[in-house]
Amino acid sequence: MIVTVTLNPAVDKIYWVDSLRVGRVVEEEFLTRATRSSTSAGGKGVNMSVFLSQLGMENVAMGFIGGFAGHVVARDLRDKGVTTNFVWTRGETRTNAVVLEEGQSRILIFLGEPGPTVDGDDVKRFVRRYRRMLSSASWVVLAGSLPPGVDASLYRDLATMAREAGVKVVLSAGGDALERGLEAGPFIVKPDTREERLLGGKSLATRDAIVAAGRHIVNRGQAEIVIVSHEVTGDVIVSRDAAWEIRSSVPVSDLKNLVGADDAFLAGTLFGLAHGESMESALRFGLAAGMVTAESEGKIRGDRGRIEAKMKQVTVDRIS
Amino acid sequence: MNVREIMTKDLTAVESDVPVRELIFILDNAEMPGMPVVDDDGRLIGFISEKDLIRAALPGYFELLHSASFLPDLNQLSKKLTKIAGDPISKYMRKEVFSVREDEDDLHAADLIIRKDVMSVPVVDAAGRLVGRVRRIDLLRHFL
Numbered sequence: 001m002i003v004t005v006t007l008n009p010a011v012d013k014i015y016w017v018d019s020l021r022v023g024r025v026v027e028e029e030f031l032t033r034a035t036r037s038s039t040s041a042g043g044k045g046v047n048m049s050v051f052l053s054q055l056g057m058e059n060v061a062m063g064f065i066g067g068f069a070g071h072v073v074a075r076d077l078r079d080k081g082v083t084t085n086f087v088w089t090r091g092e093t094r095t096n097a098v099v100l101e102e103g104q105s106r107i108l109i110f111l112g113e114p115g116p117t118v119d120g121d122d123v124k125r126f127v128r129r130y131r132r133m134l135s136s137a138s139w140v141v142l143a144g145s146l147p148p149g150v151d152a153s154l155y156r157d158l159a160t161m162a163r164e165a166g167v168k169v170v171l172s173a174g175g176d177a178l179e180r181g182l183e184a185g186p187f188i189v190k191p192d193t194r195e196e197r198l199l200g201g202k203s204l205a206t207r208d209a210i211v212a213a214g215r216h217i218v219n220r221g222q223a224e225i226v227i228v229s230h231e232v233t234g235d236v237i238v239s240r241d242a243a244w245e246i247r248s249s250v251p252v253s254d255l256k257n258l259v260g261a262d263d264a265f266l267a268g269t270l271f272g273l274a275h276g277e278s279m280e281s282a283l284r285f286g287l288a289a290g291m292v293t294a295e296s297e298g299k300i301r302g303d304r305g306r307i308e309a310k311m312k313q314v315t316v317d318r319i320s
Numbered sequence: 321m322n323v324r325e326i327m328t329k330d331l332t333a334v335e336s337d338v339p340v341r342e343l344i345f346i347l348d349n350a351e352m353p354g355m356p357v358v359d360d361d362g363r364l365i366g367f368i369s370e371k372d373l374i375r376a377a378l379p380g381y382f383e384l385l386h387s388a389s390f391l392p393d394l395n396q397l398s399k400k401l402t403k404i405a406g407d408p409i410s411k412y413m414r415k416e417v418f419s420v421r422e423d424e425d426d427l428h429a430a431d432l433i434i435r436k437d438v439m440s441v442p443v444v445d446a447a448g449r450l451v452g453r454v455r456r457i458d459l460l461r462h463f464l
Contacts, residue, residue: 060331066349078328083452085331088349125342128335132362136449 002052002274003137003167004045005130005158006063008115008147009086011072011095012042012299014259016102020109035102040299041076042096044143044172044192047263047300048270051289053081054302055271060085060133064126064147066116067092085133087126091116098259105255105294117149130158134165139274142181143172143263144192152176159184170270171223182222189223190266204228207236207245211320214238225279227269229262233291236319237283243320246283249313250291260299265290268307284314323429324422326462327443327452333358336366336410340373340401343409356442357413362449364442368413376412377401419444422451429454 015034023030041050049061065073065086070093077084094113101108134140140162142155155177159169163184171181174192182189182200189199197204200222202213207230214226218240226238232255234247255261268289272282288310293301333356334343347355347370354369377400404412419442420429432441433456440455 070349071351074330078330081329083329083331088332088346121342129331132358132360135361 001136002057002059002139002141002270003130003133004049004052004059004061004141004143006043006045006061006144007118007126007150007154008145009041009043009046009063009065009073009093010112010115011069011093012038012040012098012259013095014038014040014098014100014257014299016100017108018102020099020101038299039072039076041073041080042260042299044263044266045141046073046077046082047260048141048143048267049077049082050080050300051264051267051293051302052271054300055304057271057274059083060137062086062126062130062133064089064116064118064122065093066090069093069095085129087122087129089116089118089122091118100257100259105252105258107258110259115145115147118147119149123150123154127158127161131161134162134167137162137165137167139168139170139270141170141172141266141270142186143170143266145173146177153180155181156184159186170266172266182217185221186223188225188227188269189217190227190229193229199226199228207319210236211238211243214243227266227283232258235265235283235287237279239279242318244280244283244316245319246287246314246316248287248291248310249315250295250310255291255294256297257299258294261290261294264293264300264302267302280316284311284316287314321426321462322422323420323424323426323443323454326426326429326458327422327454328440328458329452331362331450331452333362333450334368334409335360336413337408339406340376340409340412341405343368344373344405353439356417356450356453357409358450364417364419364444364448364450366410366413366415367417367442368409372412372414373401373404376404417442420454421446426454426459430459433459 015037021030049059052059060083062085066089094115097111099109162169169186170188171186172190191199199213200217203209210228217223217226228236230236237244265286269282269286272285288307292306292310357366359365422443440453443452445451
């Protein structure tokens with residue numbers, strides 16, 4: 001059983017517009033009417049849970065939720081067949097607002113709220129529940145931003161607990177939460193590079209830089225596998241023995257909505273690994289899953305038939 | 321249909337040493353009238369509801385009265401709730417708890433809900449661990 005931890009989940013509101021005008025001076029006030037919109041539970045781990053449930057893989061989504069938006073998250077996940085085990089906290093679960101242009105995959109605006117402040121008692125309640133889940137988990141995913149009030153070392157502590165229980169850890173985060181989480185030596189680390197392209201203090205600007213940074217992490221025992229998004233349709237993977245580049249030949253023009261695609265990639269990879277697939281096979285399935293989601297206007301598309309068909313458009317090349 | 325197909329797959333539960341005030345916060349925010357109580361292995365060991373707490377806050381002699389309407393308002397309820405706020409819920413929870421297994425028929429869950437006059441029934445796996453709950457609406461909404 002897989003446990004996903006999204007400490008700062010969100011309601012994802014996606015709006016499609018024909019065009020977006022932005023006021024540049026005080027006098028300019030434009031009303032842009034959305035042609036359509038969608039509302040869904042969001043956050044890295046949450047998106048992964050939705051994908052895994054769509055593929056029939058047992059998993060439990062954990063984290064903090066609060067307020068009206070918290071109920072939206074809980075209800076949406078349950079309607080999608082995800083088992084939930086959230087801790088209720090004061091404050092309102094955050095909302096992310098995403099604006100896409102009709103017919104384009106380019107995200108015009110991605111506005112993310114910080115999330116409710118979580119206090120020490122909430123964290124204690126969460127850790128108690130989390131510890132309970134570890135006895136039946138085979139994998140734990142620690143993913144996404146930390147809510148305000150939570151110490152940056154929490155992922156490290158949760159990863160350590162998981163490892164001590166014999167559970168493999170996937171860590172997908174950025175900033176201090178990532179750097180401290182590495183101290184616990186997760187099995188897989190995938191840095192969140194949306195705000196800064198850094199890992200272990202090293203740049204991830206180029207393919208070679210990614211390989212070097214990944215090697216640095218793996219050689220220090222801070223992860224077994226490092227996965228870094230390199231291009232829209234590709235990733236670089238570094239392990240103790242080798243480095244690979246995985247790419248899809250899907251044209252960027254075929255992509256409709258990139259929101260959640262990266263999470264589908266990681267979830268697809270985890271799905272493969274949890275089923276005993278080799279790393280190469282799991283990564284191929286994962287990237288195909290990411291592409292199928294990106295080609296869909298909906299946020300997450302766990303369609304196994306389409307994913308397996310898409311694998312033919314994925315190449316895995318050893319680069320060192 | 322079996323229970324697994326219709327149940328609400330939510331593991332929200334409390335431990336028996338959680339104080340009453342914390343339970344009230346969770347019940348209010350989760351909008352649940354009651355909640356399973358589990359041990360550290362996730363096994364169902366009890367159930368605690370809003371009714372159990374209200375009953376705990378009423379003076380002991382209330383059961384002897386036909387009505388409380390003649391009694392002066394001396395903030396008895398608030399005072400008692402304040403007094404028990406720090407108590408562990410183990411003092412007030414029902415230890416004899418009924419549940420259904422996830423592989424049982426939904427008819428069995430429906431029967432329990434009606435016979436016991438409750439709003440939901442905890443669902444457990446073969447090892448007695450909480451895996452969800454069946455609410456009254458769960459029995460109905462899968463027809464939509």
